[in-house]
Amino acid sequence: MIILILPPHWKDEFHPSVRRGIEITFGKVLSCHEHTDHNPLGLLAFLLASIVHHSDWLFQEMGKHPGHHFYSIPVLNDHVLLNELKEQLTLEQTDTVPAATGIPPHVSHARAISKVFNICMSNKDALDNFKADLKTAVADAVDAKVRADGGINQAIMKAQLDELLIELRSEIRAGSLNTHQLNVVAENSIAIDTTVRNPTAFQFHYKDVKGNMRFWSVPECFKFPQEINRWNGWRKWLCGTLVVDGSCTWKIKPFRYFKRRDFKTPALQNAFSCEWKPIFSTMMSAPGVEIPHRVEDITEDILKSSYTIATAHLRDNFTYIFQQPDDTVTLLEHGQIMLRSTAQ
Numbered sequence: 001m002i003i004l005i006l007p008p009h010w011k012d013e014f015h016p017s018v019r020r021g022i023e024i025t026f027g028k029v030l031s032c033h034e035h036t037d038h039n040p041l042g043l044l045a046f047l048l049a050s051i052v053h054h055s056d057w058l059f060q061e062m063g064k065h066p067g068h069h070f071y072s073i074p075v076l077n078d079h080v081l082l083n084e085l086k087e088q089l090t091l092e093q094t095d096t097v098p099a100a101t102g103i104p105p106h107v108s109h110a111r112a113i114s115k116v117f118n119i120c121m122s123n124k125d126a127l128d129n130f131k132a133d134l135k136t137a138v139a140d141a142v143d144a145k146v147r148a149d150g151g152i153n154q155a156i157m158k159a160q161l162d163e164l165l166i167e168l169r170s171e172i173r174a175g176s177l178n179t180h181q182l183n184v185v186a187e188n189s190i191a192i193d194t195t196v197r198n199p200t201a202f203q204f205h206y207k208d209v210k211g212n213m214r215f216w217s218v219p220e221c222f223k224f225p226q227e228i229n230r231w232n233g234w235r236k237w238l239c240g241t242l243v244v245d246g247s248c249t250w251k252i253k254p255f256r257y258f259k260r261r262d263f264k265t266p267a268l269q270n271a272f273s274c275e276w277k278p279i280f281s282t283m284m285s286a287p288g289v290e291i292p293h294r295v296e297d298i299t300e301d302i303l304k305s306s307y308t309i310a311t312a313h314l315r316d317n318f319t320y321i322f323q324q325p326d327d328t329v330t331l332l333e334h335g336q337i338m339l340r341s342t343a344q
Contacts, residue, residue: 067223
């Protein structure tokens with residue numbers, strides 16, 4: 001058996017959009033290994049193509065699970081770049097991917113051996129059950145003779161009662177399943193619209209913890225991404241993020257413009273005030289960091305250069321932050337930063 005389906009790949013793997021997508025998605029891997037004898041650029045191009053190809057499904061999962069790790073994939077938060085990459089994506093043959101390699105021959109051999117084994121086991125089971133089947137066949141023949149002569153015995157009566165019981169159960173089950181299937185269809189029929197919308201100031205309207213209706217900056221389902229590293233957190237702090245709410249996809253403003261009161265629950269308020277704001281506002285205040293007000297004016301070069309400067313500032317003044325081995329955004333109160341900075 002040979003599968004002649006090509007994997008998702010690029011019409012032009014040297015297109016600027018492809019290069020930019022690789023840089024923002026796999027930046028550290030690329031910068032550390034691109035100019036080595038094991039340059040991973042080709043592999044990263046295939047990985048990015050797979051992400052873009054399955055992006056609609058990724059958005060569906062993000063809608064089902066607010067705060068999912070998928071929210072940390074940078075390319076999913078840049079809808080302009082994502083649309084450009086979709087235009088460059090293909091499943092057809094190209095110069096770089098001219099043919100499908102299919103499944104290696106040894107896999108077909110293994111499948112054939114498995115098929116032969118299953119046939120042998122089936123024959124063994126048939127022989128093992130022969131005696132029982134023969135006994136059942138004789139009993140069925142006797143019952144058929146009695147039934148043909150207009151008689152009845154225990155086996156015939158039991159069979160008729162069993163048939164009646166099965167019919168009753170089927171009717172009851174059919175009635176209960178109809179309602180359940182309607183509910184399942186309704187739940188599964190919600191399709192995610194990946195068209196990115198910019199919310200108005202009065203877009204999100206729901207109750208606060210006291211039950212009072214008010215307008216908010218984020219949808220009610222909003223959660224901060226889980227275990228996000230500082231680089232991806234910096235991107236969201238400066239440029240915002242996408243949030244899937246129901247069937248809609250919204251572009252949420254940069255986190256640097258949020259205030260504690262913009263979040264409904266104490267958990268979200270504490271996450272913003274104790275995890276996000278202390279470290280990223282400190283990075284923003286680093287000497288030499290200048291961030292444009294408009295998101296449209298923030299280029300990838302500005303993101304990288306400002307991050308480098310801000311990280312150096314943190315290393316010089318707040319070395320204890322880097323005790324977290326994976327460089328994730330951790331619980332850190334602003335008072336701790338100020339206190340330890342004074343002590344150094």
